[in-house]
Amino acid sequence: MSESLRVWFLASEVAPFAKTGGLADVAGALPSALKKLGVDVRVGLPFYRMVRDGGFATRMIRERLKVPLGEKTLVGDVLETATEGGVPVYLFDLEDIFDQPELYGTPEGDYADNLERFAYFCRAALLFAKEAGLHFDVVHCHDWQTGLIPAYLKTLYREDPALSHVASVFTVHNVGYQGLFPADKLAACGLPATEFGPEGIEYWGKISLLKAGIVYADAITTVSPMYSREIQTPEFGLGMDGTLKRRSADLYGILNGADYSIWNPATDRHIRANYSLGDMKGKAECKSDLIHEVGLDQRLAGRPVLGIISRLAAQKGHDLLARIAEHVVRLDAGLVILGAGEEKYQTLLSELGQKYPENMAVMIRFDEPLAHRIMAGADMLLVPSRYEPCGLTQIYALRYGTVPIVRATGGLDDTIEQFDPKSGEGTGFKFADHEAGAFLEEIKEAVKVYDDKTSWKKLVKNGMRADFSWEESAGKYVLLYEKVAKRALPIC
Ligand code: ADP
Ligand code: GLC
Numbered sequence: 001m002s003e004s005l006r007v008w009f010l011a012s013e014v015a016p017f018a019k020t021g022g023l024a025d026v027a028g029a030l031p032s033a034l035k036k037l038g039v040d041v042r043v044g045l046p047f048y049r050m051v052r053d054g055g056f057a058t059r060m061i062r063e064r065l066k067v068p069l070g071e072k073t074l075v076g077d078v079l080e081t082a083t084e085g086g087v088p089v090y091l092f093d094l095e096d097i098f099d100q101p102e103l104y105g106t107p108e109g110d111y112a113d114n115l116e117r118f119a120y121f122c123r124a125a126l127l128f129a130k131e132a133g134l135h136f137d138v139v140h141c142h143d144w145q146t147g148l149i150p151a152y153l154k155t156l157y158r159e160d161p162a163l164s165h166v167a168s169v170f171t172v173h174n175v176g177y178q179g180l181f182p183a184d185k186l187a188a189c190g191l192p193a194t195e196f197g198p199e200g201i202e203y204w205g206k207i208s209l210l211k212a213g214i215v216y217a218d219a220i221t222t223v224s225p226m227y228s229r230e231i232q233t234p235e236f237g238l239g240m241d242g243t244l245k246r247r248s249a250d251l252y253g254i255l256n257g258a259d260y261s262i263w264n265p266a267t268d269r270h271i272r273a274n275y276s277l278g279d280m281k282g283k284a285e286c287k288s289d290l291i292h293e294v295g296l297d298q299r300l301a302g303r304p305v306l307g308i309i310s311r312l313a314a315q316k317g318h319d320l321l322a323r324i325a326e327h328v329v330r331l332d333a334g335l336v337i338l339g340a341g342e343e344k345y346q347t348l349l350s351e352l353g354q355k356y357p358e359n360m361a362v363m364i365r366f367d368e369p370l371a372h373r374i375m376a377g378a379d380m381l382l383v384p385s386r387y388e389p390c391g392l393t394q395i396y397a398l399r400y401g402t403v404p405i406v407r408a409t410g411g412l413d414d415t416i417e418q419f420d421p422k423s424g425e426g427t428g429f430k431f432a433d434h435e436a437g438a439f440l441e442e443i444k445e446a447v448k449v450y451d452d453k454t455s456w457k458k459l460v461k462n463g464m465r466a467d468f469s470w471e472e473s474a475g476k477y478v479l480l481y482e483k484v485a486k487r488a489l490p491i492c
Pocket of ligand 1: 020021022023025309310311338339340365366367368371390391392393394
């Protein structure tokens with residue numbers, strides 16, 4: 001057997017250490033799946049205040065690592081911990097910049113020093129790997145926060161004996177977050193001025209760290225096959241379509257998986273009663289527990305309860321939700337919304353909740369245990385996204401017997417199959433146009449099926465049987481790592 005592939009897996013959020021969305025779930029689960037396939041994988045992330053206060057057992061392994069950035073040299077520490085699956089995790093500490101209440105900013109806006117924060121993380125991760133002799137074959141990095149890594153490898157470290165052979169894979173989880181900064185911050189990136197051009201990190205006169213990742217990486221992936229095609233079009237590329245198209249030969253769509261050790265109603269520690277395909281009694285208990293917890297009218301125990309768990313951002317389609325809320329109330333259904341993010345959506349949704357207190361409960365916060373209880377207690381989960389690279393909540397919902405109603409875009413389209421009451425096949429409901437009427441039609445269709453207990457049971461079971469475990473997708477990443485590390489066996 002060949003020697004293990006060595007992969008340095010770098011992300012700005014990793015569950016359970018720090019999370020704002022699905023990237024953390026992926027970065028928390030994929031490394032364990034890779035480890036099971038024999039990859040020697042290590043994870044790196046910033047040592048945010050949230051991680052420091054999270055009660056994880058850590059140990060200091062490198063004090064005062066010197067990291068040059070432009071004219072400055074920043075000096076920070078590296079701590080070590082591990083995931084439950086035994087994957088080593090390195091935490092990059094620099095008190096002044098990571099000791100903040102949130103990861104990237106507040107509802108009012110992003111932190112002003114985000115470029116410096118993540119440039120530090122990228123450079124420190126490479127320097128530490130070099131100094132500690134970790135001999136990685138591949139760096140797998142994610143989203144704009146790590147976009148400088150492929151750029152550093154192709155410029156600053158191109159001739160470096162310890163790093164020149166390291167290949168890079170850059171995963172785009174969301175093309176809407178482009179890491180844009182003013183051009184005068186170039187020096188703080190630590191890159192030569194020659195890289196600030198259309199073939200480099202320049203994007204309409206600004207620096208784009210997302211573009212850096214796309215341009216310099218050896219391979220680019222995104223998180224569903226459908227989204228990999230969509231982002232090469234002007235409608236979904238959000239300005240990056242040209243750059244992505246130029247790299248189309250090296251761009252792959254690999255679907256995210258679900259970590260069923262965390263998202264499984266049979267073992268979930270956050271929910272009132274466990275249940276499974278063979279014994280569904282617990283789901284009704286979870287529903288009445290949720291209705292009680294969020295303060296909905298008790299009569300809704302006999303009516304459909306619709307849940308939403310999402311970041312509050314334009315991408316997620318909360319505008320559509322606001323337009324259909326009144327109609328959902330008229331159907332005498334319940335609507336439970338959990339979300340945190342942009343101020344304008346916090347206000348929009350809170351006002352709706354106050355308008356319909358019997359049928360609607362709106363919780364504006366990040367609350368992991370409550371997310372599990374909504375997943376288990378709701379009958380349906382709404383994901384009306386404008387665009388969705390993959391989406392994880394609809395995948396988790398399937399396992400919880402909670403029927404997804406989704407907009408047919410990106411990973412939502414790849415993972416949910418339209419239910420056909422005649423054949424009894426399918427796992428959920430999908431609408432094509434980002435339009436309130438189309439969304440409401442599918443909700444009404446779902447409520448109709450809900451009222452026909454035999455069809456509903458069949459639909460719920462189809463979803464619970466679907467398998468989105470990580471193994472298959474992790475295998476695809478391994479093939480890609482081998483390809484970029486030029487370790488693929490010749491085909492005879
Ligand atoms: P995105 O990454 O775009 O936010 P995903 O569907 O891929 O969307 O992943 C969202 C993840 O974040 C899921 O694990 C979901 O449960 C979680 N999540 C989103 N908002 C909240 C919230 N307010 N409280 C708790 N968990 C949340
Ligand atoms: C992004 C996307 C989401 C995806 C997640 C994990 O945040 O918005 O669709 O599931 O990353 O890849």
